[in-house]
Amino acid sequence: MSHAIRAHAVAVAALLASAAAARAQTIAGTVRSAGRPVVGANVWLLELDRTERAGSRGEFRFADVPDGTYRVFVAATGYASATDTVRLTGATASVAFDLVPSAIPLEQIVVSASPTARPADEAYQPSESMSRVQFDNSAGTSFAEKLSGLPGVAVRGNGSAPARPILRGLGDNEVLVLEDGLRMGDIATYDPAHATPIDAMSIARVDVVRGPATVLYGPNTIGGLVNVVTNLVPAASDHPLSGTVALEGNTVSGELAGYANAVATSGGSAFRLAAGGLHAGDIAIPRGTYTDPASGASFTLDRMPQSFDRLSEVGLGYSYQAAFGSIGVGGDRYETDYGIPGVPPNPDWTTAPPTTSRIVQQRTTLELRGQFNAGGWLQRVNLDASYNDYGHAEFPTAQDSAGVSEPQANHFHKRDLNAVLRLRQRPVGRLTGTVGLWSDFQDLTIEGDQPLGPNSSTVDLAAFGYEEYQAGALTRLEAGVRYDYSRIQTHPYAQSTDSVFRTLDTARLAGAFTASLGAVRQVTPRVTASFSVARSFRAPTVQELYANGLDAASSTYSIGTSTLGPETGLGVDASVRGNFGTVTFEVSPYLNTISHYIYAFLRGDTLQGFPVRQFGATRARLWGYEASLAVQAAPHVLLNASSDYVNAQDLDHGTPLPFIPPLRGLLRATWRDARWTGTVEWRMAARQSRLGPGDTPTAGYGVLDLGAGLRLVEGATVSEIGLHLDNALNTVYRDNLSVIKDFVPQPGRGVRLNYELLF
Numbered sequence: 001m002s003h004a005i006r007a008h009a010v011a012v013a014a015l016l017a018s019a020a021a022a023r024a025q026t027i028a029g030t031v032r033s034a035g036r037p038v039v040g041a042n043v044w045l046l047e048l049d050r051t052e053r054a055g056s057r058g059e060f061r062f063a064d065v066p067d068g069t070y071r072v073f074v075a076a077t078g079y080a081s082a083t084d085t086v087r088l089t090g091a092t093a094s095v096a097f098d099l100v101p102s103a104i105p106l107e108q109i110v111v112s113a114s115p116t117a118r119p120a121d122e123a124y125q126p127s128e129s130m131s132r133v134q135f136d137n138s139a140g141t142s143f144a145e146k147l148s149g150l151p152g153v154a155v156r157g158n159g160s161a162p163a164r165p166i167l168r169g170l171g172d173n174e175v176l177v178l179e180d181g182l183r184m185g186d187i188a189t190y191d192p193a194h195a196t197p198i199d200a201m202s203i204a205r206v207d208v209v210r211g212p213a214t215v216l217y218g219p220n221t222i223g224g225l226v227n228v229v230t231n232l233v234p235a236a237s238d239h240p241l242s243g244t245v246a247l248e249g250n251t252v253s254g255e256l257a258g259y260a261n262a263v264a265t266s267g268g269s270a271f272r273l274a275a276g277g278l279h280a281g282d283i284a285i286p287r288g289t290y291t292d293p294a295s296g297a298s299f300t301l302d303r304m305p306q307s308f309d310r311l312s313e314v315g316l317g318y319s320y321q322a323a324f325g326s327i328g329v330g331g332d333r334y335e336t337d338y339g340i341p342g343v344p345p346n347p348d349w350t351t352a353p354p355t356t357s358r359i360v361q362q363r364t365t366l367e368l369r370g371q372f373n374a375g376g377w378l379q380r381v382n383l384d385a386s387y388n389d390y391g392h393a394e395f396p397t398a399q400d401s402a403g404v405s406e407p408q409a410n411h412f413h414k415r416d417l418n419a420v421l422r423l424r425q426r427p428v429g430r431l432t433g434t435v436g437l438w439s440d441f442q443d444l445t446i447e448g449d450q451p452l453g454p455n456s457s458t459v460d461l462a463a464f465g466y467e468e469y470q471a472g473a474l475t476r477l478e479a480g481v482r483y484d485y486s487r488i489q490t491h492p493y494a495q496s497t498d499s500v501f502r503t504l505d506t507a508r509l510a511g512a513f514t515a516s517l518g519a520v521r522q523v524t525p526r527v528t529a530s531f532s533v534a535r536s537f538r539a540p541t542v543q544e545l546y547a548n549g550l551d552a553a554s555s556t557y558s559i560g561t562s563t564l565g566p567e568t569g570l571g572v573d574a575s576v577r578g579n580f581g582t583v584t585f586e587v588s589p590y591l592n593t594i595s596h597y598i599y600a601f602l603r604g605d606t607l608q609g610f611p612v613r614q615f616g617a618t619r620a621r622l623w624g625y626e627a628s629l630a631v632q633a634a635p636h637v638l639l640n641a642s643s644d645y646v647n648a649q650d651l652d653h654g655t656p657l658p659f660i661p662p663l664r665g666l667l668r669a670t671w672r673d674a675r676w677t678g679t680v681e682w683r684m685a686a687r688q689s690r691l692g693p694g695d696t697p698t699a700g701y702g703v704l705d706l707g708a709g710l711r712l713v714e715g716a717t718v719s720e721i722g723l724h725l726d727n728a729l730n731t732v733y734r735d736n737l738s739v740i741k742d743f744v745p746q747p748g749r750g751v752r753l754n755y756e757l758l759f
Contacts, residue, residue: 025088027062029095030054031074038099040718040758041076042131044109046117048371048380052238053758056716061238064268064321066373073109073119074099077133077711078674081107083119103638103672104584104630106131112181112207112227113214114478115424115434115466121577124478124518124532126152126588126626128208132244135203136754137679139705139726141255141280141309143200143228149683151626151644152210152588154661157738157746159307160253160283161338162195162359164188166737167210168590169622169646169660170223173541173598174567178217178227180367183440185388185416190452190543191551191558192739193340197363197390198228199313201246201259201276205229210626211590212534212571215464215482215516216422218438222536222569222594232330233369234263234272236321239716241265245757246276252726252750253307255280261315272317272330282339283307286732286748292343293742294555299344304744306339306358317367325372325380334363341740342555362391379426385419394448410448417441433467444542447495452549452558454501455491456542460484478518478532485511486539490546500548510539510566527578536569544598544615556613557606564617569594582632587625594620601658602694619651640668650692658692659737661685662700677709677722688736696742701733722754 031041037058044051045062047070052060054076065088072095075081079099086093108129111117120127128150130138138146140155144163148155154166167175172189177196188196207227217225243262249255259276287302312335319328340357370383395409422436442458464482471477488508496502518532547560575588597620603612628642643665648657663686671678687700707724730749734741 025065025067025090026092027065027070027072027086027088027095028092029060029072029097031058031060031076031097031099033079033099033101038076038079039713039716041074041079041097041099044073044075044117046071046073046109049111049117050235053242055239059238063236063238064323064326066323068379075106075109077106078102078672080104081119101635103632103636103670104582105638105640110207110209111229112178112217112225113209114468115216115422121528121579122476122520123209124516124520124530125214125573126210126575126586126590128153128210130206130208132204132246132756133720135200135206136246136248136720136722136756137707137709137724139724139752141200141250141253141257141278142195143198143203143206144196146200147206147208147226149666150208151628151642153208154664154737155735156192156659157735158192158740159304159309159339159341160280161309161336162188162193162340164192164196165208165226166661167208167224167226168592168624169648169657170592173220173538173544174223174594176217176220176225178225179230179365180232180369180384180386181217181227182367182384182386182420183388183416183418184363185365185386185390185414185418185442186361186363187390187392187412187414187444189541193357193359193394193551194392195336195338195359195361197334197336197361198230199259199276199278199311199334201248201257201278202230202261202274202313202315203228204231210588211532211573211592212516212536212569215466215480215514216420216434216436218440218460218462219484219486219536219538222538222567222571223592230332231261231272232315232317232332232365232367233328234270234317234319234330235326235328236268236270236319237263237265239265241759243759245759247755248752250280250750250752251284252747252752253280253283253309259313268321270317270319270321270328272315274315274332275313277312278309280309284748284750285745286730288732290744295343297343301344301744304341304740304747305344307341309336309338311336311338319369323373325370327370327372328368330367330369332363332365332367334361334365336361341744343743357394360393360395364389374423377426378423380424382422382424383420384422385417388414388416388418390414390416410446410450410452413445415443430470431467433465435465436463438462438464445493447493449497450550451496451498451501452551453543453547453560454496454504455493456546457489457491458542459487460539474522476520478516478520480516482514483511484514484537484539485509488539488542488545490542498548504546506562508539508545512537512566512568523576526580527576529577530573530575532573534569534571534573536567536571538567538569540564540566540598540615547615550608550610555610556602557608557610558600559612559614561615561617564598564615565596567594567596567598567617584630585628587627589625590623592622594622599657601692618653620648620657621651622646622648622657636671636673638670638672640666640670642666647690656690656692656695658695660688660690660692662688662690662698662736675711677707677711679705679707679709681705681707685735695736698734698736698741701731703731703733704728716759718758720754720756720758722752724752724754726750726752
């Protein structure tokens, strides 16, 4: 670890020296519509991935911009987005935008599919981005629930807190969840009951890249990636004080949540202070009699037992921006205490282990971000790193005479250091590119009555290159290559309650090349087509190799398979996107084949009275599509339709893969003007009867959601108020990915109130 840190430090010192003489200028402009300022419009300097918000006169300003050519992108709710190109050679360059009112959804900027931010319709792979306001208007509490309305994105539910995104039928270790482009250091993929330690209220934006993701982010992206942008490190703003205040309440769980993020800018210095929290009780379900499939016992319920959630968060950050670029640090402390749904426990806790558990998480994150304007063949250098100290306790896993004995709980402690160095090359003719180094170091210890796995250290190292070529005025080509090295070392732990883990001392090595090729073609002025093919790689985790223990939280006994080899995937993606002013559409078919696909299956036997869940491997094939259509039917009326489908097959056994989303669809009608919004939405899913091992059939359903919103502008501040009625008909429905679907249904009717202040 120390050698890698020293290497990064030497590289940064050299690059800072070369950037010392760099000079920087200003890009300034205005955003208006019919002569009136568009307050709060989002302005993006794409090549530097910097954002500003238009002030009370529609003005914006980017300081400390080096010489070069840049695209400035502007988007605001209720208007068509716009892009202009600026050539900066002098002290200042100016640009003015005159936006046209439109009910068509905003064009999205994605930062996670390539080295620089770009509109989603220019990406080589199907990509989506959700803003803070879009999050407010989405049902659910966790970030995964709020993403599930996007095409190709489903959610595996186990209550709200441990919900996790599923992309094109893949999840856990095949889908990477990042914060600000870096690893989160958690153990969410260990078990369906483990939550991703992120507060949905703290999220500024989320990028979703479907399919085998780019070479920029390392292994674990066979199914895609979800990049949660929280901006732990602030950026200097055109405004002395800027930020957000967000509040949410929801009757379905008695939720009360709030989050505040403020950035003070003075000269080139930016200071950030943020804090938030959430308090939610058990989730309401339609009142009825529900039968536990394991015991056959029936219960009269109107709540999902043990589905409460409590969390708190506080963060600090500082950055400095000048002619050389920018550098900053940020920190965040996150704590949560949530329940794992199950049948109601006996009052005297005679069941051992109990049928419900709770989990406490603590996560301390330190983040470093640097962007340096370089000289010579280099244009820019980015150094991003994060250190996570993560603690996780599951209890009660055993009872004493007092009811609960925490020392006998399972305790996980994970420390993770992730660092990425990216060197952006200056354009050479039509060729641009990025090369870099990537590293991730993990140390995991597990203690308690049921340790699940051995103590271990994991080292992942990689080198990568990503090049783009402008083949013509209408065609761009992309190629990426990466080499990954992975080493897992288990550590004997004499105090372990598992006799195997007391002496297990073994190492596993894996390495492979991965690559991607892609093309984007402007077929007509209004239609764009893209195609990409990617080979992906993932080494098995320590849990998949060596798990051996009872996991009360998921009510299974997990067993690893030490002979598992790495997964390798070959994914093919195509997409056609069209924008005809009042009509937009996208259709994205795909095929993903995975050799040595690792998955957990129920063997059919029991250990210590619990079903055995073992990790195995097979050849898998997944194909499907995502499609969306938006039509502006009248000046303020927008009609949306979307659909997705996954067909997943175990090729070795000739059976479907388990727990795959069925055919899904969404219909939405929206009325919107400059102040008011009204929405009617119908979420649908077909019956899932393609069943794999351990799967059970799930009936189709349709759920009605209603919403209304108000936007208020006062000076440079914008207030967004939303009132929503989720599951308006209180429909009893079950999602096939839910861990508890055979016992209780999805959430019932809930009234949700959101407020967000942008200043």
